[in-house]
Amino acid sequence: MATDLTLPAPSRPDVARIQRRTVRLLVATQTIGGIGVTIGFSVGPLLVARMAGTAMAGLAQSAGVVGAALLAVPVTRIMSGHGRRPGLVTAYLVGAVGGVLVVLAAATGQVPLLFLAILFFGGGSAANLQARYTAVDLAEPARRGRQLSLVVWATTIGAVAAPNFAALADRTTSGWGLPPLAGPFAFSAAAFALAAVVLLVALRPDPLLTARRLAAAEAVAVAPAAAIPVAAAPAAAPEPGAADGGPAGTGRRGAGLRAAWRVVRERPAARLGIAAVAVGHLVMIAVMSMTPVRLGEYHDDTAVLRVVGIVLSLHIAGMYALSPVVGWLTDRVGRRPVILGGLALLLAACAVAGSAGHHTPGLTVGLVLLGLGWSGTMVAGSTLLSESVPTEVRTAVQGLSDLTMGLAGAGAGALSGFVMQAAGYPTLTVLAAIATVPLLALALRPAAPGRASDEEG
Incomplete structure (x- = not known):
């Protein structure tokens, strides 16, 4: 077992220092990784549309999301057994391999290889998503939302500028003999590799392993006060996870998806x-x-990359730039109200974008609202999930969440191209709005007695 509970647990001042250092490091790697993810996903639909047609363009996003979702399972297994550092490094390296394979597929014109490559490329996204959970391993309960949102926010620095770098990357690599739209993925691969190296060298001590040592030390400290004579002690109920093998809190077995x-x-x-x-x-x-395909309907090839870059930059700013405010609200007013606020913004986004027609400013406003709504549901939902489950299964539950999120997004991405081709962009936004109804019903359901603390932090 990589989690050595015999090592001394750090003192509370040391924990605070480790947490500050961890968050600073995650901010740096999220910036680097955000560049890689956003360059790839802003150009991917255009590259697939060029190589395989508009109906297949949505599958570009879908393949990347599926890759991130599927990789979340082995990555969280690695984290459960060995800590956050090897899991994050593995995910970024897989993403780097995917970026290289996308360049190869574009150069050779192999569409099946392109989709396989984008599947691997999703590893960079998986690492960026898992980093948000790394930020709360050692966070104080009253600051979990803010710590998580700070790491989410860090993606803004690289992600907002990244789509605008796509055209520059394309021009730069055209001199290397690469086909149009392939060059940005070479830059993404380099960004993922750099993020992996930084984490491998600097994410020490591992925050998850440190949190487990702290939990074990606190359990030992509390045990004497609760001790009773052995002869009179009733049989203790097994702690969650212990029945599946291994001591509770180790996360070794019983930490799978089941x-x-x-x-x-x-x-x-x-x-x-x-x-x-x-x-x-x-x-x-x-x-x-x-949205890039929608913009391509009324912008020529020379302008579409520039326009897509601007629109997606503002959309990504909506996703990430205000996430510290969203995290603060999550800690102050509660998880459930922020989730409901995020839902309201998503519905407004669908209405504005769907009715914008070929009006780029209106479409841009809709995409900004879409990003803000995503931020609300992501930050508040992730915080609520992390604090509502036991420590020994937390990484597995987080992996299950990313898998579920990825498959939901992949399904939406896969169908979006066909809906766009058959019924148009406005119909797509209507269907997206309808998809929020089950979550709205769940969020409006009154909390069960005794559960309020779980849901409001």
Whole structure:
């Protein structure tokens, strides 16, 4: 077991220092990784549309999201056994391999290889998503929303500028003999590799392993006060996870998807957290993935990359730039109200974008609202989920959440191209709005007695 509970637990001042250092490091790597993810996903639909047709363009986003979702399972397994650092490094390296393969597929004209490459490319997105959970491993309960949102916000620095770098990257690599739209993925691969190296070298001590040592030390400190004579002691109920093998809190066994699903099924707060993250991502992917294609309907090839860059930059600013405010609201007013606010923004986004026609400023406003709604559901839902499940299954539940989110987004991305071709962009936004109804019903359901603390932090 990589989590050595015999090592001394750090003092509280040391924990605060480790947490500050961890968050600063995550801010740096999220900036680098955000550049890689956003360059790829802003250009991907255009590259697929060029190579395979408009109907297949949504599958570009879908393949990347599926890759991120599927990779979340082995990455969280690695984290459960060995800590956050090797899991994050693995995800970024897989994303770098994917970026290289996209360049190869574009150069050779191989469409099947292109989709396989985008699947691997999703590794960079998986790492960026898992980093938000790394930020709360050692966070104080009253600051979990803000710490998580700060790491989400860090993506803004690279992501807002990244779409505008796409045209520059394309021009730069055209001199290397690469086909149009392939060069940006070479830059993405380099960004992912750099993020992996920084984490490998600098994410020490590992925040998840440190949190487990702290939990073990606190359990030992509390045990003497609760001790009773052995002869009179009743048989203790096994701690969650212990029945599946290994001491409770180690996260070795019982930390798979089956155990995670059992825990989520029993906890309304966890169900709401997963649903908020998944539905928000589904709506965002469905609308955002077809926006470059929508813009391509009335902009020529020389202008479309520039316009797409501007629109997606503002959309990504909506996703990330105000996330510290969203995190502060999550801690102050509660998780559920922020989830409901995010839903309201998603519905407004669908209405504005769907009615904008070929009016780029109106479409841009809709995409900004879409990003803000995603931020609300992502930050509040992730915070609620992380604090509503036991420590020993937390990484597995977080992996289940990212898998669910990814599959929901992948389904939306896969269908969006066909809906766009068959019925148009306005119909796509209407269907995306309808998809929020189940989450709205779940979020409006009154909290069960005794569960309020779970859902409001």
